[in-house]
Structure formats: C-alpha cells, structure tokens
Amino acid sequence: MSLEPANPLAVDPLLDDPETRIVVCCGSGGVGKTTTAAALGLRAAERGRRVVVLTIDPARRLAQSMGIDSLDNVPRQVPGIEGKGELHAMMLDMKRTFDEIVEAHADPERARAILENPFYQSLSAGFAGTQEYMAMEKLGQLRATDAWDLIVVDTPPSRSALDFLDAPKRLGSFLDGKLIRLLMAPAKVGGRAGMKFLNAGMSMMTGVLGKLLGGQLLRDVQTFVAAMDSMFGGFRTRADATFQLLQAPGTAFLVVAAPERDALREAAYFVERLGAEKMPLAGLVLNRVHSSGAAQLSAEQALAAAENLDGGGIVDQPPGKAGLVGNSAPEAATDRATSSGPGSPADQDGVRADTAAGAEQEKDADEEVPVPVEELTAGLLRLHAERMRLLAREQRTRDRFTARHPEVPVAEVPALPGDVHDLAGLRAIGTYLAEAGTGPADET
Amino acid sequence: MSRLQVVSGKGGTGKTTVAAALALALASRGRRTLLVEVEGRQGIAQVFETEPLPYEERRIAAAPGGGEVYALAIDPELALLDYLQMFYKLGGAGRALKKLGAIDFATTIAPGLRDVLLTGKACEAVRRKDKKGRYAYDHVVMDAPPTGRVTRFLNVNDEVAGLAKVGPIHHQAQAVMGVLKSPQTEVHLVTLLEEMPVQETVDGIAELRGAGLPVGRVAVNMVRPALLGDAALRTALQSPSHTAVAKALSTAGLGGARRGGKAERLVDPLLEQAGEYAERHTLERAQRSVLTGLGLPLHELPLLTEGMDLAGVYELSALLREQGVGATA
Ligand SMILES: Nc1ncnc2c1ncn2[C@@H]1O[C@H](COP(=O)(O)OP(=O)(O)OP(=O)(O)O)[C@@H](O)[C@H]1O
Numbered sequence: 001m002s003l004e005p006a007n008p009l010a011v012d013p014l015l016d017d018p019e020t021r022i023v024v025c026c027g028s029g030g031v032g033k034t035t036t037a038a039a040l041g042l043r044a045a046e047r048g049r050r051v052v053v054l055t056i057d058p059a060r061r062l063a064q065s066m067g068i069d070s071l072d073n074v075p076r077q078v079p080g081i082e083g084k085g086e087l088h089a090m091m092l093d094m095k096r097t098f099d100e101i102v103e104a105h106a107d108p109e110r111a112r113a114i115l116e117n118p119f120y121q122s123l124s125a126g127f128a129g130t131q132e133y134m135a136m137e138k139l140g141q142l143r144a145t146d147a148w149d150l151i152v153v154d155t156p157p158s159r160s161a162l163d164f165l166d167a168p169k170r171l172g173s174f175l176d177g178k179l180i181r182l183l184m185a186p187a188k189v190g191g192r193a194g195m196k197f198l199n200a201g202m203s204m205m206t207g208v209l210g211k212l213l214g215g216q217l218l219r220d221v222q223t224f225v226a227a228m229d230s231m232f233g234g235f236r237t238r239a240d241a242t243f244q245l246l247q248a249p250g251t252a253f254l255v256v257a258a259p260e261r262d263a264l265r266e267a268a269y270f271v272e273r274l275g276a277e278k279m280p281l282a283g284l285v286l287n288r289v290h291s292s293g294a295a296q297l298s299a300e301q302a303l304a305a306a307e308n309l310d311g312g313g314i315v316d317q318p319p320g321k322a323g324l325v326g327n328s329a330p331e332a333a334t335d336r337a338t339s340s341g342p343g344s345p346a347d348q349d350g351v352r353a354d355t356a357a358g359a360e361q362e363k364d365a366d367e368e369v370p371v372p373v374e375e376l377t378a379g380l381l382r383l384h385a386e387r388m389r390l391l392a393r394e395q396r397t398r399d400r401f402t403a404r405h406p407e408v409p410v411a412e413v414p415a416l417p418g419d420v421h422d423l424a425g426l427r428a429i430g431t432y433l434a435e436a437g438t439g440p441a442d443e444t
Numbered sequence: 445m446s447r448l449q450v451v452s453g454k455g456g457t458g459k460t461t462v463a464a465a466l467a468l469a470l471a472s473r474g475r476r477t478l479l480v481e482v483e484g485r486q487g488i489a490q491v492f493e494t495e496p497l498p499y500e501e502r503r504i505a506a507a508p509g510g511g512e513v514y515a516l517a518i519d520p521e522l523a524l525l526d527y528l529q530m531f532y533k534l535g536g537a538g539r540a541l542k543k544l545g546a547i548d549f550a551t552t553i554a555p556g557l558r559d560v561l562l563t564g565k566a567c568e569a570v571r572r573k574d575k576k577g578r579y580a581y582d583h584v585v586m587d588a589p590p591t592g593r594v595t596r597f598l599n600v601n602d603e604v605a606g607l608a609k610v611g612p613i614h615h616q617a618q619a620v621m622g623v624l625k626s627p628q629t630e631v632h633l634v635t636l637l638e639e640m641p642v643q644e645t646v647d648g649i650a651e652l653r654g655a656g657l658p659v660g661r662v663a664v665n666m667v668r669p670a671l672l673g674d675a676a677l678r679t680a681l682q683s684p685s686h687t688a689v690a691k692a693l694s695t696a697g698l699g700g701a702r703r704g705g706k707a708e709r710l711v712d713p714l715l716e717q718a719g720e721y722a723e724r725h726t727l728e729r730a731q732r733s734v735l736t737g738l739g740l741p742l743h744e745l746p747l748l749t750e751g752m753d754l755a756g757v758y759e760l761s762a763l764l765r766e767q768g769v770g771a772t773a
C-alpha cells in the first residue's frame with residue numbers, strides 16, 4: 001500500500017542540475033544517512049556527473065564494496081560505475097584531517113611539536129565536535145579543489161542532527177578562545193584595566209592546575225598553545241567559511257529519517273533550524289518505510305481469521321497436509337509436524353545450539369516437515385496483522401511530521417529485509433529515491 | 445552482581461533505557477541503587493519523565509518491594525570544582541576560576557582529566573559507607589559513553605598517565621582503576637540483533653578485555669517477537685500450494701478461494717511477507733549466534749512496539765529480574 005507522499009521529492013532533477021554542487025545528508029543517528037549518501041552519489045554518477053561522496057563511519061561491508069575501506073583520507077574512484085560519469089568516494093579520518101590542517105599551517109618543526117604534544121593528541125582524537133568540525137573542513141577542502149561537479153556528504157552519527165551545524169563553531173570558538181590566548185600571552189589580551197585581575201587569575205590558575213596535575217601538564221598546555229599560535233583565529237574563520245558554503249545556492253540539504261517518533265522529531269527540528277539559518281532544504285528522505293501488498297486486509301480482520309483457523313472448529317475439510325508443499329512432503333512425519341509447531345520449545349528459545357542459517361536447514365530432508373495448511377495460514381495472517389500495525393504506526397508518525405511541515409517534499413525508501421552492501425543494492429535504493437518524484441502526482 | 449554496573453553499547457541501542465531498567469531491577473526487595481550519567485545529556489531525567497537533574501543525588505523512583513533508585517547527573521566542571529575545593533580550600537577563588545573559563549578549559553582540553561573526575565565520582569559512591577559501616581548504595585549503575593569510547597573512558601589511568609605523572613589527579617586515577625579493574629565492576633554491552641551493533645559489541649569486548657576491564661553481560665534490546673514458528677516458516681518458504689492456502693483463508697472467512705477471489709488475492713502478498721520475515725529472521729539468527737559464541741550471559745529485552753515510556757522501563761526491569769538480575773545480592 002505505501003501511500004504516495006502528497007508532496008513528492010524530485011530527486012533526479014536535483015542530481016542532474018549542474019547548479020547543484022553539494023548535497024548534505026543529515027539526520028539523527030542510525031537512520032541510514034551513509035547509505036542514502038552513497039546511493040545518491042552513485043545515481044548522480046550513473047546519470048553522468050563527476051561525483052565524490054564523503055562518508056563517515058560507513059558499515060564495513062559497504063565501505064569494502066566501494067573500495068574505501070582503507071583509511072587514507074583522500075577520495076578513491078569507485079569501479080563498476082555504469083555510464084560516463086564518475087564516482088569517487090572516501091571515508092573521513094578525522095585525526096588525519098586535523099593533522100593535515102596543522103601541517104598546512106605551521107612550519108615542519110612547529111608542526112611536529114604540535115603533533116607530538118599530548119594535548120593535541122587527546123584533542124584531535126576525542127574532543128566532542130572534532131568529527132563534525134573535520135567533516136566540514138574536509139567538505140571545504142573538496143569544494144576548494146573544484147575537481148568534482150557534485151559533492152555528496154554524509155554527516156557524523158549523533159543523537160541530534162543539529163550537532164552537525166553547532167559543533168564546528170564550538171570547537172572553533174574553543175580553539176580561538178580567550179583562555180587559550182590568555183595562557184599564551186596574558187599581557188596581549190587583558191588591556192590595562194583587566195590586567196591586574198587577569199594576571200592574578202592567571203597565576204592562581206597556573207598555580208592550582210600545576211599543583212593538581214603536576215607542573216609538567218601545564219607546561220604541555222603552554223607549549224601546545226604557543227605552537228598553535230599561528231593557527232588561532234584560523235579555526236573560527238574556517239568554520240565560518242564552511243558554514244557560508246552551506247548557505248550558498250548550490251547546496252541542497254536532505255534530511256534523512258526513519259518513520260519513527262524520535263527520528264522524525266529530530267527531522268522536524270532540523271527542518272526548522274535550516275530555515276532559520278537560511279540553508280536550502282531540498283526535502284526529507286523517509287528511509288525504511290514498510291508497505292503491504294495485502295493492505296486491504298486490516299490487522300483486526302487478519303487476527304480474527306487466524307483465530308478461526310486456530311480453533312479449527314469451522315474447518316470442515318480434512319487437514320490439508322498432503323499436497324501442501326510442492327516438492328516431496330514426507331507423509332510419515334505427521335506427529336513430528338505437530339510437535340514442532342509454533343509454541344513448542346524449539347521455537348521459543350531463540351538461542352539454539354545449532355544456529356545454522358535457515359537456508360541450510362531447508363536442505364535438511366529430515367526437517368522438511370510441512371505444517372498443516374491451517375497452521376501455516378494462521379501464521380501468515382498473524383505476520384500480516386503485525387505488518388499492518390507497523391504500517392499504521394509509521395503512518396501516524398509521518399502524518400505528524402507532514403502536519404508540521406507540509407511544504408517539505410518527501411521521498412520514500414522501502415524497508416529492505418537485508419543490509420545494503422554492494423553497488424546493486426545502492427542502485428536499487430537510488431531508484432526508489434527517484435521514483436517518488438516521477439509518480440502520477442508529479443506529472444499532472 | 446558486582447557493585448558497579450557499567451552499561452555501554454552502540455549509540456541508540458538503548459543504553460540509557462537499559463541502565464534505568466537495571467537500576468530498578470537491582471533495587472528490588474528493599475535495596476538502594478544509584479543511577480549515574482556522565483555525558484551531561486539529561487537522559488535519565490528523560491527516561492524517568494522528570495525535570496532535568498541537578499548535580500546532586502536524589503531519589504528518582506521506587507522499585508517494587510520497597511527499593512529505591514537514586515540518580516545523579518555528574519557535571520565534570522562541578523566535579524572539578526568540588527575536587528579543588530576538597531584539596532585546596534579555594535573558597536571564592538573557585539568561582540573566579542570558573543568565570544575565567546579555566547574549569548571549562550581544563551575539563552575540555554584534557555578529556556582524560558574529565559573522565560577521571562567522572563569515574564572518580566562514581567567510584568566514590570561505590571565505596572561510600574554510612575555511619576554504621578553499611579554501603580550507602582547496594583549498586584551503582586552507570587549510563588556510560590558508547591562502545592567506541594568506553595574503554596578509553598574507563599581506562600583513565602592510561603589516559604592521564606601521559607598528562608599527569610604526579611599529583612592528586614594521578615593518585616585519583618590510580619584509586620579509580622583499583623575499583624574499575626576489580627571484580628567490584630562489570631561492564632555490560634547493549635546491542636540490537638543487527639550487523640553493525642553486534643560487530644561493535646564483539647570489537648568492544650575485545651578492547652575492554654585487552655585493557656583488563658571486566659566484561660559482564662550482553663543485553664540484546666528491541667528483540668522482535670517470533671511470529672512464525674520455524675516449521676511454519678520452512679513450509680512457507682517451500683512454495684506451499686497456492687490453492688490450499690487460498691482455501692484456508694476462505695474457510696477463515698476472508699472471501700472466495702477461486703482465482704481472482706478475495707481470499708485468493710491475499711495469498712501471494714502474504715507469502716511474500718513471509719519471505720521478507722524469513723530473510724530478516726535468518727539475519728537475526730546469524731547475529732544471535734555470533735552473540736552466543738561470545739560465551740557471556742545474554743539477556744533479551746523485547747521491542748516495545750507502542751513506544752517507550754516509564755511504564756515500559758518498569759516492564760523491562762521486571763523482565764531483567766525474571767532473567768535472574770538482582771536475584772542474589
Ligand atoms: N526495548 C525497547 N523498545 C522500544 N523502544 C526502546 C527500547 N529500548 C529503547 N527504546 C527507545 O529507543 C531510543 C533509544 O534509547 P536510549 O536513549 O536508551 O538509547 P541510548 O543507547 O542511551 O542512546 P544514546 O547513544 O543516544 O545515548 C529511545 O527512544 C528509547 O525510548
């Protein structure tokens with residue numbers, strides 16, 4: 001049944017437009033941003049553009065399938081692209097990106113002093129916001145080379161989609177902050193009036209921190225700060241520059257969300273924030289949407305029918321075991337069939353010693369005991385009832401979003417039962433993404 | 445179970461929810477637990493549907509059987525001030541430091557320092573005794589950073605070793621490690637039956653063990669119910685007779701079984717759904733077997749389909765108790 005969104009997102013025109021230079025996929029964690037970014041990149045490339053996809057923390061197999069599982073922090077061309085476009089992909093190495101900034105802005109000796117400093121090491125590996133800052137930094141670098149006509153960026157996993165916009169400024173202000181300057185050269189900042197207090201504050205602070213951490217720690221900080229001197233001011237400026245890039249007309253934001261309460265709530269916040277920042281929103285990608293080919297049958301009807309079959313009372317025909325399964329059903333195993341129906345211990349403790357994949361079990365002739373058709377059908381109906389409930393829940397959460405933001409175009413990607421981990425899978429996702437905007441609603 | 449229960453796991457798998465349920469489960473039968481959070485996100489307040497928590501231990505919930513859960517959101521800045529106060533009797537100077545941004549600076553630029561303060565506070569609560577010499581809390585449950593960061597977070601000694609080689613922080617780090625690497629502590633990981641979280645769990649356990657930190661249990665969260673038994677599933681996959689299923693549907697009152705009839709038209713879509721279910725089931729089974737292979741105690745918590753709320757947390761805690769959590773002190 002998958003309901004066509006009232007306001008479908010036209011993905012292909014967006015990807016084909018030469019004016020589109022950056023597509024940012026954002027959204028809260030675990031909703032499929034990386035997959036969406038990769039699928040969009042692939043589609044754009046196969047439609048003839050020269051594309052680079054910047055992924056962040058891709059699933060291992062997805063990275064392997066694109067040949068970017070080695071972290072070298074530069075784009076690699078992805079083989080296997082159909083058509084005359086090109087797809088390049090990379091996965092962000094945040095520490096390496098930070099190191100590169102240092103190397104680019106300090107002479108070799110100073111750079112080495114910074115890179116070896118224990119403070120730098122803990123900052124570059126662990127400061128909250130470093131990943132977001134470095135993602136922005138990398139985006140700025142890719143854009144500056146002008147080597148691609150389209151850059152698709154994934155954003156770091158975080159609870160809040162807004163972190164992507166806020167974290168770089170936080171790190172920027174921190175690195176360019178008053179205190180860092182103060183540590184470095186108190187006299188420069190304080191001015192005459194502030195001097196006395198600041199100096200008193202400084203010496204107290206260095207005193208206390210020195211005692212607390214052992215004086216060597218403070219010396220490390222000071223060395224670090226002194227070595228970074230040439231870069232101060234730069235961080236803030238760079239963060240601001242990339243921020244402006246995001247407001248430029250060639251940029252399109254796609255908010256990715258699953259049809260779940262939390263994810264859509266985050267998506268709504270993000271849509272509002274983008275509006276406030278005057279950042280161009282292209283639409284919402286609703287990922288992992290469920291549908292049913294039998295939507296005419298409601299959950300309640302399905303459950304009632306399943307109960308009828310369970311009761312068996314109204315079944316006036318012989319149990320339809322024979323001939324239920326096309327390929328050889330051993331007639332002898334009647335009683336075993338009943339003892340392994342749903343509800344038997346074998347089914348309920350999910351953790352079984354033999355956890356062989358279902359496919360292998362099918363081959364096991366001894367196990368091939370079909371259940372009675374009533375039991376099978378009741379099971380199918382229960383499965384369907386669950387599916388219909390899920391559909392209803394997804395529909396409710398989606399309606400809530402559309403009520404709040406009817407202006408936002410939507411593309412839907414169905415929930416695929418398995419993971420996406422090869423180009424064929426990405427291509428399929430790309431097709432689903434593009435289909436939303438080519439439906440009848442769009443042609444009228 | 446150990447006195448300090450650390451709960452980690454991939455982001456979004458339900459660490460905070462499971463930590464809350466665990467704190468409730470361990471507080472049953474008149475015991476008292478402390479639930480601490482360390483990331484300044486007010487996750488506990490959200491789960492318990494209350495106002496944001498101050499940096500102060502306060503009673504947040506009653507457990508079945510007269511127990512109590514206390515909660516504490518540790519603020520690293522305030523913890524550092526506390527700490528300075530304790531050692532240096534700073535008085536007003538502490539406030540001046542804060543105003544200057546020095547505290548923020550110190551806790552930000554040295555994550556190791558921040559971590560020592562956070563874990564230090566939790567370990568202090570673990571060791572604290574009342575006047576009669578009884579432990580203030582029977583258990584302390586920590587909603588910890590996600591798997592990718594938890595080893596570094598807990599392994600504070602290594603973290604600050606390069607930074608503070610002497611002085612009180614150094615001593616504090618060693619005291620903390622004394623608790624964290626002892627049988628007094630267990631680190632649990634929350635996962636889903638999906639590839640990425642399971643892989644992260646496997647990697648995380650190796651990393652924790654490599655650092656000498658005690659690994660406790662694995663909690664599989666948001667488990668979906670088995671709707672189709674294995675035998676029925678096999679039958680569904682063996683291209684069962686279309687007509688027989690159509691007849692059964694018809695018998696159940698869903699319309700005509702003849703070709704094009706109401707019941708008949710349901711057969712293909714229903715079997716297709718069974719196929720999708722089977723595919724997911726196979727993936728989940730593979731992930732489950734990876735988890736069983738770890739040889740750690742495994743808990744399973746169901747997906748609460750109508751969304752999580754406080755009642756849901758109590759429900760999960762009852763399930764944890766049924767699965768043996770908190771049965772013995
Ligand atoms: N068993 C469950 N059934 C249904 N929903 C659940 C279940 N467990 C957790 N949730 C929901 O999943 C979401 C994530 O849970 P939670 O906040 O506990 O995860 P977390 O691991 O602490 O996340 P983070 O990494 O952001 O800290 C919440 O909305 C929570 O209510």
Ligand SMILES: [Mg+2]
Binds near residue numbers: 460461487
């Ligand atoms: Mg949490």
